[in-house]
Amino acid sequence: MIIESLQVEKYCAESNNFTLKINFKRILSIKQLTKIKEVEKSIELSSKCVLVRDTKLDTIIHFYREKNYCLVTNAGTINQGILSLENILGRIEDE
Amino acid sequence: MFLGKPNSHIILALDTESKAEAIKVLDQTHDLIDVIKFNYPLILKEGLSLISEIKQRYGLKILADFKVADVPVTNNRIVELVKKAGADAIMVHGFIGTDALLEIMNIANNEIGVIIVTELTHPGGLEFTRPYSIDFANICSLIDAYGIQAPGTRPDQINQLRNTIGEKKTIVSCGVGAQGGDFREVLNAGADFAIIGRAIYNAPNPREVVLNLRESVNV
Numbered sequence: 001m002i003i004e005s006l007q008v009e010k011y012c013a014e015s016n017n018f019t020l021k022i023n024f025k026r027i028l029s030i031k032q033l034t035k036i037k038e039v040e041k042s043i044e045l046s047s048k049c050v051l052v053r054d055t056k057l058d059t060i061i062h063f064y065r066e067k068n069y070c071l072v073t074n075a076g077t078i079n080q081g082i083l084s085l086e087n088i089l090g091r092i093e094d095e
Numbered sequence: 096m097f098l099g100k101p102n103s104h105i106i107l108a109l110d111t112e113s114k115a116e117a118i119k120v121l122d123q124t125h126d127l128i129d130v131i132k133f134n135y136p137l138i139l140k141e142g143l144s145l146i147s148e149i150k151q152r153y154g155l156k157i158l159a160d161f162k163v164a165d166v167p168v169t170n171n172r173i174v175e176l177v178k179k180a181g182a183d184a185i186m187v188h189g190f191i192g193t194d195a196l197l198e199i200m201n202i203a204n205n206e207i208g209v210i211i212v213t214e215l216t217h218p219g220g221l222e223f224t225r226p227y228s229i230d231f232a233n234i235c236s237l238i239d240a241y242g243i244q245a246p247g248t249r250p251d252q253i254n255q256l257r258n259t260i261g262e263k264k265t266i267v268s269c270g271v272g273a274q275g276g277d278f279r280e281v282l283n284a285g286a287d288f289a290i291i292g293r294a295i296y297n298a299p300n301p302r303e304v305v306l307n308l309r310e311s312v313n314v
Contacts, residue, residue: 014168015198043233046226051193053237058201060193060237073194 002026002089008078009071020072020081027068035092036063054084061085097184097208097241098130098156098265101287103309104278106130106158106267108292109149114141116296117149123302124295125153127309130183132158132290147181156183158267160290162212164188167198174202174209184208186244189231190224196238208241208265213256216246216270228252232259241265242287247276250284257285273297278308 002024010019028036037044041053050063057080062071075081098106105128111117117137131149138145150157159182163170170191177185187199189211196211203209213228214220228245235243242265245253253268260266268286270276272294281289291308298304 012167015171015201017198019194041237043230043237045230045233051234051237058197060197062193074197 003082003085006078006082016076017073018075018078018081020075020078021069022072022082022085023069025068027066028063032092033063033065036088039088039091052088054087057084059084061088098158098267098288101129103127103129103305103314104282104286104288104312105305105308106132106288106290107295108132108134108160108269108290109296110134110137110292111296113137114145117145118152120296120301121149121153123300124305125155127302127305128155130156130158130288132160132292133182134160143176143180146177150181157181158183158210159185160269162186162188163199164191167191167195170195170199171202174199174207178203178207182207184210184241186210186212188212189234190227193234193238196234196240200238200240210242210244210265210267211235211240212244214244214246214249214252216248216274216276220246225252228256229259232256235260235264242267244269245286247271247281247286247289248274250277250280253281253284253286279312282312 004025005023007021009021036050039052044050052061059075060073072081107128109117109131146157159177163173211231213231214224232243245256245266245268247268247270266286267288268281269290271278271289272291278289295301295304
């Protein structure tokens with residue numbers, strides 16, 4: 001498991017959603033980021049950040065180059081945010 | 096969906112000084128255009144109810160060009176109000192970020208189309224919006240928004256944005272006419288609709304202008 005710790009970056013009471021900052025034990029490799037980019041509903045922004053949308057849980061996960069964390073936005077609950085991330089990481093865990 | 100299938104491909108930017116002038120222009124042109132676009136000045140002067148009033152009177156689709164660009168709580172309230180007023184689509188800035196855009200999509204709830212602004216048409220638009228316009232187009236696909244705005248003054252850029260978002264998304268192009276964009280070039284570059292304002296409503300005979308525009312693209 002690559003996840004080390006989690007903190008709630010923001011909670012919006014009106015729209016009732018969380019932004020989570022999830023720290024990794026290590027920086028994601030280029031190969032892992034490339035795999036993430038191949039996930040359906042993902043885009044790369046200005047070569048700095050890869051965004052992946054989880055359409056089931058309606059979240060967006062922000063992966064950054066050379067950073068040991070990601071942001072999960074628009075999560076209805078903390079658990080949903082973690083689940084969204086785990087779904088994506090599950091696809092690259094052979095690294 | 097939302098703005099409907101293009102017929103004339105013309106969105107009339109109704110930026111007149113008053114409701115009376117707006118009605119005068121629409122009485123002459125409403126049967127020749129596809130969509131009416133409102134911006135802040137006329138709505139701030141006449142009130143949000145003008146949207147439903149004009150929609151009822153002419154039965155045309157309405158685009159609210161409010162270029163929403165605030166924190167999510169405020170954006171969401173604006174979109175809710177505009178949706179209730181009867182607008183069919185609303186323009187929002189791409190630079191508010193994906194979390195804010197996704198919240199707008201949820202508030203829109205498929206009852207109002209969300210169009211993401213990619214690049215402003217004036218020279219200053221090249222300073223800050225151009226470097227990110229392709230990113231904004233990609234975000235449109237990511238969150239499955241209705242479409243994007245593209246600069247009618249830069250057909251090459253429209254073409255690039257069309258290639259980025261594919262054929263299914265809607266492109267509205269502003270800056271056609273008074274700002275220098277050419278109607279035919281804009282459509283050829285990949286826009287579904289051209290937004291034209293001053294060239295129509297400031298003309299001595301707005302109907303004649305619209306007829307000429309339509310003739311220029313054979314519709």
